[in-house]
Amino acid sequence: MEKEFDFNNELSGKICLVTGGTKGAGKAIAERLLKAGATVIVTARNTPESGNANLQFIASDLSEPEATQKLTEEILSKFGRLDILVNNLGGSETPGGGFAVLSDDHWEATIQTNLLAPVRLDRGFLPQMIERGNGVIIHIASIQGKLPLYESTLPYAAAKAGLINYSKGLSKEVSSKGVRVLTVSPGWIMTTASTRMMERIAENSNSTIEQATQSVMDALGGIPIGRPAQPSDIAEFVGFLVSPRASYLTGTEYVIDGGTIPTV
Template sequence: MKQEFNYNKELSGKIALVTGGTKGAGKAIAERLLDAGATVIVTARNKPEENTDDLHFIPADLSQQQGTQKVVEEILNTYGRLDILINNLGASETPGGGFAVLTDDDWETTIRTNLLAPVRLDRGFLPQMVERGNGIIIHIASIQGKLPLYDSTLPYAAAKAGLINYSKGLSNEVSPKGVRVLTVSPGWIKTTSAIRMMERISESSNITIEEATQGVMDALGGIPIGRPAQPEEVAELVGFLVSPRAGYLTGTEYVIDGGTIPTI
Protein backbone atom coordinates (compact mmCIF):
# COMPACT_ATOMS: atom_id res chain seq x y z
CA MET A 1 0.00 0.00 0.00
CA LYS A 2 1.37 3.40 -0.99
CA GLN A 3 2.10 5.69 1.96
CA GLU A 4 1.10 9.35 1.90
CA PHE A 5 3.34 11.92 3.57
CA ASN A 6 2.76 15.52 4.58
CA TYR A 7 6.18 16.91 3.68
CA ASN A 8 5.51 20.30 5.24
CA LYS A 9 4.63 19.13 8.76
CA GLU A 10 5.75 15.51 8.64
CA LEU A 11 7.43 15.76 12.07
CA SER A 12 4.43 17.20 13.90
CA GLY A 13 4.21 15.78 17.41
CA LYS A 14 7.87 14.70 17.45
CA ILE A 15 10.35 15.81 20.12
CA ALA A 16 13.87 16.40 18.77
CA LEU A 17 17.23 17.32 20.29
CA VAL A 18 20.06 18.87 18.27
CA THR A 19 23.38 19.11 20.09
CA GLY A 20 25.60 22.00 19.10
CA GLY A 21 22.41 23.46 17.71
CA THR A 22 23.06 27.18 18.16
CA LYS A 23 25.26 27.82 15.13
CA GLY A 24 26.53 26.36 11.87
CA ALA A 25 25.06 23.13 10.58
CA GLY A 26 23.48 22.42 13.97
CA LYS A 27 21.46 25.62 13.82
CA ALA A 28 20.37 24.86 10.26
CA ILE A 29 19.32 21.34 11.29
CA ALA A 30 17.33 22.66 14.25
CA GLU A 31 15.52 25.15 12.02
CA ARG A 32 14.83 22.47 9.39
CA LEU A 33 13.25 20.15 11.98
CA LEU A 34 11.27 23.06 13.42
CA ASP A 35 9.93 23.87 9.96
CA ALA A 36 8.83 20.24 9.63
CA GLY A 37 6.68 20.61 12.73
CA ALA A 38 8.87 19.09 15.44
CA THR A 39 9.34 20.46 18.94
CA VAL A 40 13.08 21.18 18.94
CA ILE A 41 15.53 21.39 21.83
CA VAL A 42 19.06 22.66 21.27
CA THR A 43 22.03 22.47 23.58
CA ALA A 44 25.44 24.11 23.63
CA ARG A 45 27.81 25.66 26.12
CA ASN A 46 26.75 29.20 25.15
CA LYS A 47 23.27 30.53 24.47
CA PRO A 48 22.25 31.27 20.87
CA GLU A 49 23.45 34.56 19.41
CA GLU A 50 19.89 35.17 18.21
CA ASN A 51 16.93 34.85 20.55
CA THR A 52 14.77 32.04 19.17
CA ASP A 53 11.66 31.57 21.27
CA ASP A 54 10.61 28.56 19.20
CA LEU A 55 13.59 26.53 20.39
CA HIS A 56 14.08 25.18 23.90
CA PHE A 57 17.70 25.92 24.85
CA ILE A 58 19.58 23.91 27.47
CA PRO A 59 23.05 25.24 28.37
CA ALA A 60 25.43 22.33 28.93
CA ASP A 61 29.02 21.21 28.41
CA LEU A 62 28.51 17.84 26.77
CA SER A 63 32.20 16.98 26.98
CA GLN A 64 31.51 16.30 30.67
CA GLN A 65 29.35 13.47 32.02
CA GLN A 66 27.45 15.94 34.22
CA GLY A 67 26.50 17.93 31.12
CA THR A 68 24.99 14.98 29.27
CA GLN A 69 23.17 13.84 32.40
CA LYS A 70 21.68 17.32 32.83
CA VAL A 71 20.35 17.33 29.27
CA VAL A 72 18.87 13.83 29.51
CA GLU A 73 17.14 14.52 32.82
CA GLU A 74 15.75 17.92 31.80
CA ILE A 75 14.30 16.64 28.52
CA LEU A 76 12.74 13.50 29.99
CA ASN A 77 11.36 15.42 32.98
CA THR A 78 9.93 18.16 30.74
CA TYR A 79 8.69 16.20 27.74
CA GLY A 80 8.56 12.61 28.96
CA ARG A 81 10.34 11.26 25.89
CA LEU A 82 12.66 12.01 22.99
CA ASP A 83 11.85 10.86 19.44
CA ILE A 84 14.79 12.25 17.45
CA LEU A 85 18.37 12.67 18.65
CA ILE A 86 20.79 14.55 16.40
CA ASN A 87 24.30 14.18 17.82
CA ASN A 88 25.70 17.14 15.90
CA LEU A 89 28.23 18.47 18.41
CA GLY A 90 31.76 18.36 17.07
CA ALA A 91 34.88 20.35 17.77
CA SER A 92 38.61 20.34 17.19
CA GLU A 93 40.75 22.80 19.10
CA THR A 94 44.10 21.02 18.95
CA PRO A 95 47.25 22.85 17.78
CA GLY A 96 48.98 22.42 14.45
CA GLY A 97 52.30 20.64 14.17
CA GLY A 98 51.46 16.97 13.79
CA PHE A 99 51.26 14.15 16.31
CA ALA A 100 54.33 15.16 18.33
CA VAL A 101 52.78 18.36 19.70
CA LEU A 102 49.56 16.68 20.85
CA THR A 103 49.23 16.06 24.58
CA ASP A 104 47.10 13.53 26.45
CA ASP A 105 44.73 16.39 27.29
CA ASP A 106 44.35 17.23 23.58
CA TRP A 107 43.39 13.64 22.83
CA GLU A 108 41.14 13.15 25.84
CA THR A 109 39.25 16.43 25.41
CA THR A 110 38.65 15.77 21.71
CA ILE A 111 37.47 12.21 22.28
CA ARG A 112 35.15 13.27 25.11
CA THR A 113 33.51 15.89 22.90
CA ASN A 114 33.29 13.99 19.62
CA LEU A 115 32.77 10.39 20.74
CA LEU A 116 31.85 10.05 24.40
CA ALA A 117 29.21 12.81 24.34
CA PRO A 118 27.13 11.00 21.68
CA VAL A 119 27.64 7.66 23.44
CA ARG A 120 26.41 9.09 26.74
CA LEU A 121 23.39 10.78 25.19
CA ASP A 122 22.47 7.62 23.29
CA ARG A 123 22.72 5.67 26.53
CA GLY A 124 20.47 8.20 28.26
CA PHE A 125 17.73 8.34 25.62
CA LEU A 126 17.76 4.87 24.04
CA PRO A 127 15.92 2.98 26.83
CA GLN A 128 12.70 4.95 26.33
CA MET A 129 13.03 4.70 22.54
CA VAL A 130 13.44 0.93 22.75
CA GLU A 131 10.57 0.64 25.20
CA ARG A 132 8.28 2.47 22.76
CA GLY A 133 9.74 0.65 19.76
CA ASN A 134 10.33 3.94 17.97
CA GLY A 135 13.13 6.51 17.64
CA ILE A 136 15.80 7.94 15.39
CA ILE A 137 19.43 8.72 16.19
CA ILE A 138 21.66 10.60 13.75
CA HIS A 139 25.40 10.85 14.40
CA ILE A 140 27.04 13.76 12.58
CA ALA A 141 30.57 12.56 11.86
CA SER A 142 32.98 13.92 9.23
CA ILE A 143 34.77 12.86 6.08
CA GLN A 144 37.88 13.10 8.24
CA GLY A 145 36.81 9.74 9.62
CA LYS A 146 38.11 8.39 6.30
CA LEU A 147 40.25 11.31 5.12
CA PRO A 148 42.26 12.44 8.17
CA LEU A 149 44.24 15.68 8.12
CA TYR A 150 47.25 14.99 10.30
CA ASP A 151 48.63 18.48 10.88
CA SER A 152 46.12 19.72 13.45
CA THR A 153 43.01 17.53 13.58
CA LEU A 154 44.29 13.98 14.05
CA PRO A 155 42.41 13.42 17.37
CA TYR A 156 39.22 14.78 15.79
CA ALA A 157 39.61 12.48 12.78
CA ALA A 158 40.23 9.46 15.02
CA ALA A 159 37.21 10.29 17.20
CA LYS A 160 34.94 10.67 14.18
CA ALA A 161 36.20 7.36 12.76
CA GLY A 162 35.28 5.78 16.08
CA LEU A 163 31.86 7.44 15.96
CA ILE A 164 31.16 6.00 12.50
CA ASN A 165 32.13 2.50 13.64
CA TYR A 166 30.15 2.80 16.87
CA SER A 167 27.10 4.08 14.98
CA LYS A 168 27.08 1.03 12.73
CA GLY A 169 27.41 -1.36 15.66
CA LEU A 170 24.65 0.39 17.58
CA SER A 171 22.32 0.25 14.60
CA ASN A 172 22.76 -3.52 14.38
CA GLU A 173 21.66 -3.84 18.00
CA VAL A 174 18.72 -1.45 18.18
CA SER A 175 17.25 -1.40 14.66
CA PRO A 176 15.39 -4.70 15.32
CA LYS A 177 13.89 -2.93 18.34
CA GLY A 178 12.44 -0.08 16.26
CA VAL A 179 15.20 2.53 16.57
CA ARG A 180 16.90 3.71 13.40
CA VAL A 181 20.56 4.81 13.69
CA LEU A 182 22.32 6.66 10.88
CA THR A 183 25.52 8.59 10.27
CA VAL A 184 25.95 11.78 8.24
CA SER A 185 29.52 12.70 7.33
CA PRO A 186 29.87 16.20 5.89
CA GLY A 187 32.89 17.61 4.19
CA TRP A 188 33.83 21.27 4.49
CA ILE A 189 30.80 23.40 5.43
CA LYS A 190 30.60 27.15 4.85
CA THR A 191 29.70 28.12 8.39
CA THR A 192 30.21 31.52 9.99
CA SER A 193 33.38 30.15 11.59
CA ALA A 194 34.65 28.98 8.19
CA ILE A 195 33.98 32.39 6.68
CA ARG A 196 35.89 34.07 9.51
CA MET A 197 38.77 31.66 8.99
CA MET A 198 38.91 32.58 5.30
CA GLU A 199 38.96 36.25 6.27
CA ARG A 200 41.88 35.66 8.65
CA ILE A 201 43.82 33.69 6.04
CA SER A 202 43.11 36.37 3.47
CA GLU A 203 44.37 39.12 5.73
CA SER A 204 47.45 37.33 7.04
CA SER A 205 48.52 36.02 3.62
CA ASN A 206 47.55 39.14 1.65
CA ILE A 207 45.33 37.18 -0.72
CA THR A 208 41.68 37.38 -1.64
CA ILE A 209 39.01 35.46 0.22
CA GLU A 210 38.39 33.50 -2.97
CA GLU A 211 42.06 32.52 -3.11
CA ALA A 212 41.99 31.54 0.57
CA THR A 213 38.92 29.39 -0.06
CA GLN A 214 40.58 27.72 -3.03
CA GLY A 215 43.66 27.04 -0.88
CA VAL A 216 41.58 25.18 1.68
CA MET A 217 39.85 23.17 -1.04
CA ASP A 218 43.24 22.31 -2.52
CA ALA A 219 44.42 21.13 0.91
CA LEU A 220 41.45 18.76 1.00
CA GLY A 221 42.50 17.36 -2.36
CA GLY A 222 39.87 19.39 -4.17
CA ILE A 223 36.08 19.57 -4.08
CA PRO A 224 34.79 18.50 -7.51
CA ILE A 225 31.58 20.49 -7.11
CA GLY A 226 33.77 23.57 -6.62
CA ARG A 227 32.60 24.92 -3.26
CA PRO A 228 31.98 24.01 0.37
CA ALA A 229 28.52 22.91 1.47
CA GLN A 230 25.95 25.33 2.79
CA PRO A 231 24.69 24.43 6.30
CA GLU A 232 21.16 24.22 4.89
CA GLU A 233 22.23 21.49 2.46
CA VAL A 234 23.41 19.30 5.32
CA ALA A 235 20.21 20.12 7.21
CA GLU A 236 18.08 19.07 4.25
CA LEU A 237 19.72 15.65 4.18
CA VAL A 238 19.15 15.21 7.92
CA GLY A 239 15.56 16.39 7.52
CA PHE A 240 14.93 13.64 5.00
CA LEU A 241 16.68 10.94 7.04
CA VAL A 242 14.54 11.58 10.14
CA SER A 243 11.33 11.71 8.14
CA PRO A 244 8.83 8.87 7.62
CA ARG A 245 9.99 8.80 3.98
CA ALA A 246 13.30 7.30 5.14
CA GLY A 247 11.72 4.59 7.26
CA TYR A 248 13.74 1.76 5.68
CA LEU A 249 17.11 3.46 6.16
CA THR A 250 19.30 2.46 9.08
CA GLY A 251 22.91 1.51 9.77
CA THR A 252 24.21 3.56 6.85
CA GLU A 253 26.69 6.42 6.54
CA TYR A 254 25.69 9.26 4.22
CA VAL A 255 28.59 11.35 2.94
CA ILE A 256 27.80 14.91 1.85
CA ASP A 257 31.07 16.40 0.64
CA GLY A 258 30.66 17.63 -2.90
CA GLY A 259 32.77 14.71 -4.08
CA THR A 260 35.80 15.44 -1.87
CA ILE A 261 36.60 11.83 -0.95
CA PRO A 262 38.37 10.52 -4.05
CA THR A 263 37.37 6.86 -3.69
CA ILE A 264 34.12 4.92 -3.83
Protein backbone atom coordinates in the same frame (compact mmCIF):
# COMPACT_ATOMS: atom_id res chain seq x y z
CA MET B 1 -0.66 0.94 -0.69
CA GLU B 2 1.89 3.75 -0.80
CA LYS B 3 2.22 6.07 2.17
CA GLU B 4 1.33 9.72 1.74
CA PHE B 5 3.45 12.32 3.48
CA ASP B 6 2.76 15.91 4.44
CA PHE B 7 6.21 17.31 3.68
CA ASN B 8 5.44 20.63 5.38
CA ASN B 9 4.34 19.06 8.65
CA GLU B 10 5.84 15.59 8.58
CA LEU B 11 7.47 15.84 12.02
CA SER B 12 4.43 17.23 13.81
CA GLY B 13 4.27 15.91 17.36
CA LYS B 14 7.90 14.77 17.38
CA ILE B 15 10.30 15.83 20.14
CA CYS B 16 13.83 16.40 18.81
CA LEU B 17 17.20 17.24 20.36
CA VAL B 18 20.03 18.77 18.33
CA THR B 19 23.32 19.07 20.20
CA GLY B 20 25.56 21.96 19.24
CA GLY B 21 22.39 23.42 17.76
CA THR B 22 23.00 27.14 18.15
CA LYS B 23 25.31 27.77 15.20
CA GLY B 24 26.59 26.35 11.94
CA ALA B 25 25.15 23.11 10.65
CA GLY B 26 23.55 22.36 14.01
CA LYS B 27 21.49 25.55 13.90
CA ALA B 28 20.46 24.85 10.32
CA ILE B 29 19.41 21.30 11.26
CA ALA B 30 17.39 22.54 14.25
CA GLU B 31 15.58 25.12 12.14
CA ARG B 32 14.89 22.56 9.41
CA LEU B 33 13.29 20.16 11.91
CA LEU B 34 11.31 23.02 13.42
CA LYS B 35 10.02 23.94 9.98
CA ALA B 36 8.82 20.34 9.57
CA GLY B 37 6.60 20.75 12.64
CA ALA B 38 8.74 19.24 15.41
CA THR B 39 9.35 20.56 18.90
CA VAL B 40 13.11 21.14 18.83
CA ILE B 41 15.49 21.38 21.78
CA VAL B 42 19.02 22.68 21.20
CA THR B 43 22.03 22.55 23.48
CA ALA B 44 25.34 24.38 23.66
CA ARG B 45 27.68 25.49 26.39
CA ASN B 46 26.66 29.14 26.11
CA THR B 47 23.37 30.88 25.48
CA PRO B 48 23.25 32.09 21.84
CA GLU B 49 23.47 35.85 21.32
CA SER B 50 20.55 35.59 18.92
CA GLY B 51 18.41 32.71 17.83
CA ASN B 52 15.02 31.35 16.94
CA ALA B 53 12.63 31.95 19.81
CA ASN B 54 10.73 28.80 18.83
CA LEU B 55 13.73 26.59 19.64
CA GLN B 56 13.93 25.27 23.20
CA PHE B 57 17.43 26.07 24.51
CA ILE B 58 19.13 24.19 27.35
CA ALA B 59 22.69 25.14 28.29
CA SER B 60 24.93 22.09 28.69
CA ASP B 61 28.61 21.21 28.38
CA LEU B 62 28.28 17.69 27.02
CA SER B 63 31.99 16.99 27.35
CA GLU B 64 31.19 16.46 31.04
CA PRO B 65 29.50 13.14 31.91
CA GLU B 66 27.42 14.72 34.68
CA ALA B 67 26.05 17.34 32.28
CA THR B 68 24.92 14.63 29.88
CA GLN B 69 22.95 12.85 32.60
CA LYS B 70 21.41 16.12 33.81
CA LEU B 71 20.33 17.04 30.26
CA THR B 72 18.78 13.62 29.68
CA GLU B 73 16.81 13.78 32.93
CA GLU B 74 15.65 17.36 32.26
CA ILE B 75 14.35 16.58 28.77
CA LEU B 76 12.56 13.38 29.78
CA SER B 77 11.05 15.13 32.80
CA LYS B 78 9.84 18.14 30.82
CA PHE B 79 8.80 16.52 27.54
CA GLY B 80 8.13 12.93 28.58
CA ARG B 81 10.12 11.37 25.74
CA LEU B 82 12.58 12.03 22.91
CA ASP B 83 11.78 10.86 19.39
CA ILE B 84 14.78 12.15 17.42
CA LEU B 85 18.34 12.68 18.63
CA VAL B 86 20.80 14.48 16.37
CA ASN B 87 24.31 14.19 17.84
CA ASN B 88 25.79 17.17 16.03
CA LEU B 89 28.17 18.47 18.71
CA GLY B 90 31.80 18.23 17.65
CA GLY B 91 34.95 20.11 16.87
CA SER B 92 38.68 20.28 17.30
CA GLU B 93 40.75 22.66 19.39
CA THR B 94 44.06 20.83 19.17
CA PRO B 95 47.21 22.72 18.08
CA GLY B 96 49.05 22.28 14.82
CA GLY B 97 52.39 20.54 14.67
CA GLY B 98 51.66 16.87 14.23
CA PHE B 99 51.60 13.98 16.71
CA ALA B 100 54.49 15.21 18.86
CA VAL B 101 52.69 18.31 20.19
CA LEU B 102 49.51 16.43 21.15
CA SER B 103 49.27 15.57 24.85
CA ASP B 104 46.97 13.09 26.56
CA ASP B 105 44.81 16.05 27.57
CA HIS B 106 44.35 17.04 23.92
CA TRP B 107 43.34 13.50 23.00
CA GLU B 108 41.04 13.00 25.97
CA ALA B 109 39.22 16.33 25.52
CA THR B 110 38.65 15.67 21.83
CA ILE B 111 37.39 12.13 22.38
CA GLN B 112 35.07 13.28 25.18
CA THR B 113 33.37 15.79 22.90
CA ASN B 114 33.33 13.93 19.61
CA LEU B 115 32.79 10.31 20.68
CA LEU B 116 31.85 9.83 24.32
CA ALA B 117 29.27 12.65 24.46
CA PRO B 118 27.06 11.02 21.79
CA VAL B 119 27.64 7.58 23.31
CA ARG B 120 26.37 8.85 26.68
CA LEU B 121 23.38 10.62 25.15
CA ASP B 122 22.42 7.51 23.19
CA ARG B 123 22.63 5.48 26.38
CA GLY B 124 20.42 8.00 28.15
CA PHE B 125 17.67 8.25 25.54
CA LEU B 126 17.64 4.79 23.93
CA PRO B 127 15.74 2.92 26.68
CA GLN B 128 12.58 4.98 26.23
CA MET B 129 12.88 4.78 22.42
CA ILE B 130 13.18 1.00 22.60
CA GLU B 131 10.28 0.80 25.05
CA ARG B 132 8.08 2.65 22.58
CA GLY B 133 9.54 0.81 19.57
CA ASN B 134 10.26 4.05 17.77
CA GLY B 135 13.07 6.55 17.43
CA VAL B 136 15.82 7.96 15.21
CA ILE B 137 19.43 8.70 16.16
CA ILE B 138 21.70 10.65 13.81
CA HIS B 139 25.46 10.87 14.40
CA ILE B 140 27.15 13.77 12.63
CA ALA B 141 30.67 12.52 11.92
CA SER B 142 33.11 13.87 9.31
CA ILE B 143 34.99 12.81 6.20
CA GLN B 144 38.06 13.08 8.42
CA GLY B 145 36.98 9.72 9.78
CA LYS B 146 38.35 8.40 6.48
CA LEU B 147 40.55 11.31 5.37
CA PRO B 148 42.52 12.40 8.49
CA LEU B 149 44.49 15.64 8.52
CA TYR B 150 47.51 14.75 10.63
CA GLU B 151 48.91 18.27 10.93
CA SER B 152 46.35 19.56 13.42
CA THR B 153 43.21 17.43 13.78
CA LEU B 154 44.36 13.84 14.21
CA PRO B 155 42.48 13.29 17.51
CA TYR B 156 39.30 14.67 15.91
CA ALA B 157 39.71 12.36 12.92
CA ALA B 158 40.29 9.35 15.16
CA ALA B 159 37.26 10.19 17.30
CA LYS B 160 35.02 10.57 14.24
CA ALA B 161 36.28 7.25 12.85
CA GLY B 162 35.31 5.70 16.16
CA LEU B 163 31.89 7.36 16.01
CA ILE B 164 31.25 5.94 12.53
CA ASN B 165 32.13 2.43 13.65
CA TYR B 166 30.15 2.73 16.89
CA SER B 167 27.12 4.02 14.99
CA LYS B 168 27.15 1.01 12.69
CA GLY B 169 27.41 -1.41 15.61
CA LEU B 170 24.63 0.35 17.52
CA SER B 171 22.32 0.18 14.52
CA LYS B 172 22.73 -3.59 14.39
CA GLU B 173 21.66 -3.84 18.01
CA VAL B 174 18.64 -1.52 18.06
CA SER B 175 17.19 -1.39 14.53
CA SER B 176 15.17 -4.56 15.17
CA LYS B 177 13.75 -2.80 18.24
CA GLY B 178 12.32 0.09 16.21
CA VAL B 179 15.18 2.60 16.46
CA ARG B 180 16.94 3.73 13.31
CA VAL B 181 20.60 4.80 13.64
CA LEU B 182 22.38 6.68 10.84
CA THR B 183 25.64 8.55 10.30
CA VAL B 184 26.13 11.71 8.25
CA SER B 185 29.74 12.61 7.40
CA PRO B 186 30.07 16.11 5.96
CA GLY B 187 33.10 17.53 4.26
CA TRP B 188 34.05 21.18 4.57
CA ILE B 189 31.05 23.33 5.57
CA MET B 190 31.08 27.08 5.01
CA THR B 191 29.87 28.14 8.44
CA THR B 192 30.24 31.62 9.92
CA ALA B 193 33.49 30.47 11.52
CA SER B 194 34.76 29.20 8.15
CA THR B 195 33.87 32.51 6.53
CA ARG B 196 35.87 34.38 9.17
CA MET B 197 38.79 32.02 8.60
CA MET B 198 38.67 32.75 4.84
CA GLU B 199 38.71 36.46 5.61
CA ARG B 200 41.81 36.04 7.79
CA ILE B 201 43.58 33.93 5.17
CA ALA B 202 42.75 36.47 2.48
CA GLU B 203 44.04 39.33 4.60
CA ASN B 204 47.25 37.55 5.58
CA SER B 205 48.01 36.41 2.02
CA ASN B 206 46.88 39.63 0.32
CA SER B 207 44.35 37.68 -1.74
CA THR B 208 40.61 37.62 -2.24
CA ILE B 209 38.19 35.51 -0.22
CA GLU B 210 37.52 33.49 -3.37
CA GLN B 211 41.24 32.76 -3.73
CA ALA B 212 41.51 31.86 -0.05
CA THR B 213 38.58 29.47 -0.39
CA GLN B 214 40.16 27.85 -3.43
CA SER B 215 43.44 27.40 -1.57
CA VAL B 216 41.67 25.48 1.20
CA MET B 217 39.81 23.33 -1.33
CA ASP B 218 43.13 22.59 -3.02
CA ALA B 219 44.62 21.57 0.34
CA LEU B 220 41.76 19.07 0.73
CA GLY B 221 42.66 17.58 -2.64
CA GLY B 222 39.89 19.46 -4.40
CA ILE B 223 36.11 19.51 -4.15
CA PRO B 224 34.78 18.35 -7.54
CA ILE B 225 31.47 20.14 -7.11
CA GLY B 226 33.44 23.37 -6.83
CA ARG B 227 32.39 24.75 -3.44
CA PRO B 228 32.16 23.93 0.25
CA ALA B 229 28.83 22.76 1.62
CA GLN B 230 26.36 25.24 3.05
CA PRO B 231 24.80 24.42 6.44
CA SER B 232 21.46 24.11 4.67
CA ASP B 233 22.86 21.29 2.49
CA ILE B 234 23.46 19.19 5.60
CA ALA B 235 20.22 20.23 7.28
CA GLU B 236 18.04 19.31 4.33
CA PHE B 237 19.48 15.81 4.17
CA VAL B 238 19.16 15.26 7.92
CA GLY B 239 15.57 16.47 7.66
CA PHE B 240 14.93 13.71 5.17
CA LEU B 241 16.72 11.00 7.17
CA VAL B 242 14.70 11.60 10.34
CA SER B 243 11.41 11.74 8.46
CA PRO B 244 8.94 8.91 7.74
CA ARG B 245 10.13 9.04 4.12
CA ALA B 246 13.38 7.40 5.23
CA SER B 247 11.73 4.66 7.29
CA TYR B 248 13.73 1.86 5.60
CA LEU B 249 17.13 3.49 6.13
CA THR B 250 19.31 2.47 9.05
CA GLY B 251 22.91 1.48 9.75
CA THR B 252 24.33 3.52 6.88
CA GLU B 253 26.92 6.30 6.68
CA TYR B 254 26.08 9.09 4.22
CA VAL B 255 28.98 11.24 2.99
CA ILE B 256 28.13 14.82 2.01
CA ASP B 257 31.38 16.23 0.70
CA GLY B 258 30.85 17.42 -2.87
CA GLY B 259 33.03 14.54 -4.04
CA THR B 260 36.06 15.37 -1.86
CA ILE B 261 36.94 11.79 -0.87
CA PRO B 262 38.63 10.37 -3.97
CA THR B 263 37.75 6.71 -3.34
CA VAL B 264 34.59 4.59 -3.51
